[in-house]
Amino acid sequence: MFNIGITERKERERLARKIEIINAAERVFFEKGFENSTMDDIAKEAEFTKKTIYSYFKSKEELYFEIMLSGFNVLNELFDKIINEDIESSELEKISKFGKVFIEFSKNYPGYFRIIAGYENKDFDFKVEDDNSLIKKCYTAGQYSIEVLNSCIINGMKKGELIEDADSNTICLLLWSTMMGYIGLLNKKVKYINAYYNKNIENSMEDGITILLKSIKK
Numbered sequence: 403m404f405n406i407g408i409t410e411r412k413e414r415e416r417l418a419r420k421i422e423i424i425n426a427a428e429r430v431f432f433e434k435g436f437e438n439s440t441m442d443d444i445a446k447e448a449e450f451t452k453k454t455i456y457s458y459f460k461s462k463e464e465l466y467f468e469i470m471l472s473g474f475n476v477l478n479e480l481f482d483k484i485i486n487e488d489i490e491s492s493e494l495e496k497i498s499k500f501g502k503v504f505i506e507f508s509k510n511y512p513g514y515f516r517i518i519a520g521y522e523n524k525d526f527d528f529k530v531e532d533d534n535s536l537i538k539k540c541y542t543a544g545q546y547s548i549e550v551l552n553s554c555i556i557n558g559m560k561k562g563e564l565i566e567d568a569d570s571n572t573i574c575l576l577l578w579s580t581m582m583g584y585i586g587l588l589n590k591k592v593k594y595i596n597a598y599y600n601k602n603i604e605n606s607m608e609d610g611i612t613i614l615l616k617s618i619k620k
Contacts, residue, residue, distance in 0.1 A: 420458050423448050424472075427465040432513035436466055436520070467536045470521060473514030474543035477507055481547050493558030494619060497577070500551055501611035504581045505604060508589055518544070519586045548578060555618075564618050573618055584610050 426448035430439045441462055445452040459465050480503045484496065491499070508515040530537045552574040558564035564573075585607055588595065592603050599606075 419450075419454075423450065423455055423458055424465065424468050427462075428469050428472075428513065431466070431469060431517065436462070436517075464536060466517070466521075467540050469514070470517050471536065471540045471543055473511065473518050474540065474547065476511055476514060477503070477518070478543060478547050478550075480507060481550050485550065492563055493554045493561060494563045494615065496554045497551065497558070498611065498615055500554070501577075501581055501615070502608065504585055505607045505611075508585045509604070512589070515586070515589075519582050548574060551578060562620060565620050568618075577614065577618075580614055581611060584614075 423444065427439075427444045430443045430447050434443065439462065441452055441455055444462075444465065445455045448455065459468075481500065484499045484503060527537055527541065532538060533542075552570055555564060555570045555573050555577075559566050559570065588603050588607055588610075595601055595603060595606060
C-alpha cells in the first residue's frame with residue numbers, strides 16, 4: 403500500500419510538471435511564434451533545466467502538437483455548444499453560428515487560433531499509424547469540427563436550404579479555409595482597416611461570413 407501511494411504521488415507530480423511545461427511553451431509560442439521560439443526559451447519560462455524539458459518532450463514540434471490539440475478541444479467544445487443549443491435551427495443558421503464561433507475563438511483564444519491556422523501539414527503526419535499518437539489525436543480532433551460542419555452542409559442540401567450542384571466536402575473545405583483565412587487576415591490588419599476603411603473588425607468578420615454563406619444558399 404505504501405509503495406502504491408508513492409507511485410501515485412510521483413505520477414501526479416510528473417503529470418503536474420508536464421502541464422507546467424506545456425503551459426510555459428504556450429506562453430512562449432504565443433508571444434514569440436513557433437519559429438522564433440527555442441527549447442531554451444521554454445526551459446527558462448518553465449523554470450526547469452532543458453534536460454528536464456527533453457525528459458518529457460522529444461522536440462519543440464511535440465509541444466506544438468500538445469498545444470494545437472488543446473486548441474482543437476476548445477474549438478470543438480464551442481461547436482458542440484452550438485449544436486446542442488440550436489437543435490431547431492436551420493442548417494444555414496447553424497453554419498452561420500459556426501462562423502461566429504470562429505470569430506469568438508479568434509478573439510478569446512488568439513494564440514490557439516494562430517497555432518491551428520498556421521500549421522502546415524507534413525508528409526510524416528500521414529505515415530503515423532498509432533491512433534494513440536499525439537499527431538493522430540490532433541488530426542482526429544481537427545477532423546471532428548470539420549465533420550460537424552460538413553454534416554450541417556449535407557443536411558442543408560437534403561432540406562433544400564443549400565445548393566445541391568456541388569460536393570459537400572468541397573463546400574466544407576471552402577467555408578473552413580475561407581473563414582480561418584479571412585478572420586486571420588483581419589486580425590493582422592486591425593489598424594490598417596480602421597484607418598483606411600473606418601470599419602470595426604468584428605463587424606467586418608461577420609459581414610464577410612454573411613456574404614460567404616450567400617454563395618451556398620439555394
